Structures are given as C-alpha cells and as structure tokens.
Amino acid sequence: DTEVxxxxxxxxxxxTNKKSLKCEQHMGHRAMYWYKQKAKKPPELMFVYSYExxxxxxxxxxxxxxxCPNSSLLNLHLHALQPExxxxxxxxxxxxxxxxxxxxxxxxxxxxxx
Amino acid sequence: SQxxxxxxQALSIQEGENATMNCSxxxxxxxLQWYRQNSGRGLVHLILIRSNEREKHSxxxxxxxxxxxKSSSLLITASRAADTASYFCATESxxxxxxxxxxxxxx
Numbered sequence: 010d011t012e013v014x015x016x017x018x019x020x021x022x023x024x025t026n027k028k029s030l031k032c033e034q035h036m037g038h039r040a041m042y043w044y045k046q047k048a049k050k051p052p053e054l055m056f057v058y059s060y061e062x063x064x065x066x067x068x069x070x071x072x073x074x075x076x077c078p079n080s081s082l083l084n085l086h087l088h089a090l091q092p093e094x095x096x097x098x099x100x101x102x103x104x105x106x107x108x109x110x111x112x113x114x115x116x117x118x119x120x121x122x123x
Numbered sequence: 124s125q126x127x128x129x130x131x132q133a134l135s136i137q138e139g140e141n142a143t144m145n146c147s148x149x150x151x152x153x154x155l156q157w158y159r160q161n162s163g164r165g166l167v168h169l170i171l172i173r174s175n176e177r178e179k180h181s182x183x184x185x186x187x188x189x190x191x192x193k194s195s196s197l198l199i200t201a202s203r204a205a206d207t208a209s210y211f212c213a214t215e216s217x218x219x220x221x222x223x224x225x226x227x228x229x230x
Contacts, residue, residue: 013165042218049225050222051211051220051221051222051223052166052211052220053220054218054219097163099165099166101165101166108153108154108215109153109154109171109173109215111156111168111171112166112168112218113168114165114166114167115165116164116165117163117164117165119163
C-alpha cells in the first residue's frame, strides 16, 4: 500500500467552528508533514512530525494544532480560522524524514472558511 | 532560503513536442527533487538528483543539475496531454518548493 489518504476531501466551516483534518498512511513511514497550498502557489510547509514527535513548526498560528496519535495517523485540528486560511491542505509522509527521502502526498483536503 | 525558483511560470506546447523547465536555487544542496501536481491534487515525486550527479533519466524524463550555476532542468520528451500539470522543484532543506511551472500539452 503506497497511498496516503486524507479525509475529508472538502470541508466548509465557519470562523467559530472546530474541525479536524485527518491523514493516514500504512507504508511504515516515520515522518509526516502538513502543507498549505493556495491557488496557483507552491505548497508551504506547516509542520513536520518525525517518529511521532513534532520536529518542525514553521511559525504556524495557534489556530492550527497538529497531532500525531501514532506513526500512521496525523491530524490537524482547526479552530477560529479566518477566511484567508481557505486553501488546499496536503499531508505527506516519507520513510525517515531524511534529506533524500521521497515524500508521498495525499490528495488533499479543500478547506473553505466562511 | 534554499527555495527553488522555476521558469517559465507557464508553458504551452503541442503533443509530441519536448518541454523544458528550469529551476534555480540559492544555496548549496545535497540533492534536488522534481514533483508533478495535477490540478488541485497531491504532488507526485518524479525524480531525485544528487549534488554529485550531473544528469539522470527516468522514462521520458531527463533531469540535469549544474551546481556551479545552482540550477536544474527537467526535460519531458515526446509530451502527451496527460503530462499537463504543474511541475515543482524542491531542495531538501525543509522541502521548500519553487513557484512551479504550469505545463499545458495540447492534443
């Protein structure tokens, strides 16, 4: 299984809502990533988990809260988002998080904040 | 920043033609990777080239790396409509992606 799955595919939420994005992989990868991608822009790294520990937080606002319950799962908890947070949120995994790792991406969650 | 920057930003060609995209970066790297993204979808890894390599092939893809010029190029030969996508280069430090090249291959 070389697939990274993300749920939901689409999410519409109000600024006062709390929601979560989910990501799952069963490739035995030990590094997982969250990216944010605006239209016609490259993905921007948000968080990196390595061996289930948060190793990189790219100065992301606290209204985004990542969680890695185990080596196969990665969540992104959303609270009090702003309309400008509307974007495609991509999850990825890689074997070890090393610099030569290939990242495997999920299809993304299209988030709209009203 | 080690972020790659691709050019051109957009490229439109006819099926069967070759497509060349370029990537420049600012600091020393150990490797550089190319990814493809179909519209609104996740990225797919295409190829990785290490700093001690000058050229690498994978099917219809050819990647070159010139570390003296801090640049890389991706050549897609005999393009197909299915190659229509955005192409990004990425350097290894925190996986920073360049702005990307949007390739359109017309049937």
